[in-house]
Amino acid sequence: MxxxxxxxxxxxxxxxxxxxxxxxxxxxxxxxxxxxxxxxxxxxxxxxxxxxxxxxxxxxxGLKRYDAIIRLGARSATDDAEGPIVSVSGPLPDETSVRTALSAFIGTFDQLPPAFSARKLGGRTAHRAARAGDPIDVPARAVTVHALNLLTYMQDTEGVDVRVDLRCGAGTYVRALARDLGERLGCGGYLSGLRRTEAxxxxxxxxxxxxxxxxxxxxxxxxxx
The missing domain is CATH 3.30.2350.10 (Pseudouridine synthase)
Known part of the structure; x- marks a missing residue:
């Protein structure tokens, strides 16, 4: 075969x-x-x-496309639902604020990979070093986001779930994008669900x-x- x-x-x-x-x-x-x-x-x-x-x-x-769910109002050590989740106090963003923040990620920019990733530095893998309690500082690298559209916005008493349609170039960490969106909005964020729809x-x-x-x-x- x-x-x-x-x-x-x-x-x-x-x-x-x-x-x-x-x-x-x-x-x-x-x-x-x-x-x-x-x-x-x-x-x-x-x-x-x-x-x-x-x-x-x-x-x-090549180009990749994702259907992603981002949880706003909390942070994760791994930038996804696998890590310890810590709630963030403060106001939650409304839908307009989320749309505005998403638009800031369109284009080419430097992205810092998650601490728990497969990136290597000096022969050490980031996720293994992080689990050993000795994280390494992996440098940021340029990534390209071609489109980032809000599909749904749902707020509950503890946070906000936003579902987005993402088209991006190779090397883009969707977990890091979720983290950075939360930081831009001042409420924290992590990736709670991801489905790749094209690659x-x-x-x-x-x-x-x-x-x-x-x-x-x-x-x-x-x-x-």
């Missing part, structure tokens, strides 16, 4: 877990992925099989689920593909 599998990764497993699954189902060792998705994220994960792994850099570097020209409406791949493998259709 060779080519690109447009996989709809579910919430829970890592991107590498999905690679291991394809290796098991196809009997092929030469498999990789283009663009990591965190365990809490779902959606398009391009899986490269066989000779297609040579195009990993080209596919990873490497592949869209989520044509993606295949792990369950479908398991069924194809059971019928003997993957090893001969």
């Amino acid at each position: 060779l080519g690109v599998v447009n996989l709809d990764k579910p919430v829970g497993p890592t991107s590498h877990d999905m690679v291991d699954m394809l290796r098991r189902l196809t009997g092929t060792r030469r498999i990789g992925h283009a663009g990591t998705l965190d365990p809490l994220a779902s959606g398009v994960l391009p899986i490269l099989v066989g000779a297609a792994t040579r195009f990993s850099a080209e596919l990873t570097g 490497a020209g592949l869209t989520v409406d044509t993606a295949v689920t792990p369950q479908r791949l398991e069924a194809l493998a059971a019928d003997g259709l993957l090893r001969n593909a």
Whole structure:
């Protein structure tokens, strides 16, 4: 088997877990992925099989699109729902303020990666150093946001949930964007949900689920593909 599998990764497993699954189902060792998705994220994960792994850099570097939910009114050590959540006192932003703040992130700007990320410095991985209690200062890098549109705004007694449609270039951390939006609004923020809807020209409406791949493998259709 060779080519690109447009996989709809579910919430829970890592991107590498999905690679291991394809290796098991196809009997092929030469498999990789283009663009990591965190365990809490779902959606398009391009899986490269066989000779297609040579195009990993080209596919990873393309436009990406996300459907993201940002929780405002609290902060997280990991900038997502996995870390300890700390509420922030003070007024919550209204919808107009959120729209104005979102517009400030359109374009190319320097973004500081999350403390818990896969970025490396001096041979050390940021998330491993942070978990060991010795975080490293990973430098900011330029990222590009092409569009950032507010889809829904919902306020409760403790915070605000905003759902956004994001189109961005490679290397953009949506967790960091959620954090920085909260800081700009003065209320704190973290990423509470993320679904990648497009990557490497592949869209989520044509993606295949792990369950479908398991069924194809059971019928003997993957090893001969």
